[in-house]
Amino acid sequence: MAGQSNASVARVGDNLFLRSVAAVSTLAGWCSAAMIVAAVMITCQMIFVRFVLNGSTVWQTEAVIYLVIAATLIGLPYVQRLRGHVNVDLIPLALPPKARFGLAMVTLSLSILIVGVMLFYGYDYWHFAWERGWKSDTVWGVRLWIPYLALPVGFGLLLLQLIADLVAVIIGVDKPFGLEDG
Numbered sequence: 001m002a003g004q005s006n007a008s009v010a011r012v013g014d015n016l017f018l019r020s021v022a023a024v025s026t027l028a029g030w031c032s033a034a035m036i037v038a039a040v041m042i043t044c045q046m047i048f049v050r051f052v053l054n055g056s057t058v059w060q061t062e063a064v065i066y067l068v069i070a071a072t073l074i075g076l077p078y079v080q081r082l083r084g085h086v087n088v089d090l091i092p093l094a095l096p097p098k099a100r101f102g103l104a105m106v107t108l109s110l111s112i113l114i115v116g117v118m119l120f121y122g123y124d125y126w127h128f129a130w131e132r133g134w135k136s137d138t139v140w141g142v143r144l145w146i147p148y149l150a151l152p153v154g155f156g157l158l159l160l161q162l163i164a165d166l167v168a169v170i171i172g173v174d175k176p177f178g179l180e181d182g
Contacts, residue, residue, distance in 0.1 A: 010168060022081060028154075029077075029078025032071040032075030035067045035068070036071045045060065059139075062138055066150075087177075103177075104176030115155055115162060125148060129143075129145040
């Protein structure tokens with residue numbers, strides 16, 4: 001059992017739905033990367049303003065925090081597509097193909113259920129901030145529905161990628177856990 005897993009990027013085949021979801025997940029990954037770059041640039045600007053110009057910063061720290069959190073949430077489907085989340089495949093490797101398929105159905109279904117619940121409550125929280133016009137208690141006073149939008153968008157895209165992963169395994173485009181039989 002010792003060795004490295006040969007799991008790879010989620011396969012899409014010729015299926016239009018799977019290719020579309022893969023494209024959306026990839027776009028989300030690029031957006032996430034752009035948010036990280038923006039957060040780094042804002043941090044550099046903040047350091048320059050504080051220590052070179054001896055000025056004060058108003059919005060930079062809050063913006064960086066929101067950008068990094070949004071990048072994490074928006075990047076979830078891309079990481080799922082690349083199978084980049086922490087994966088312990090000792091049990092799937094030890095199982096025969098039919099049991100591995102069953103385990104994949106259970107784990108993907110439970111993941112879809114859990115992310116669906118998180119999407120529901122993330123949307124509810126975002127909508128609450130939108131309806132009530134919440135603003136942060138800082139000098140910048142950002143309208144909180146803007147950063148909170150990352151919750152339903154990130155979990156919604158992750159849910160879509162998980163559904164695509166489930167469909168890919170069911171129709172045989174991809175193998176359970178990305179592992180070849182054998």
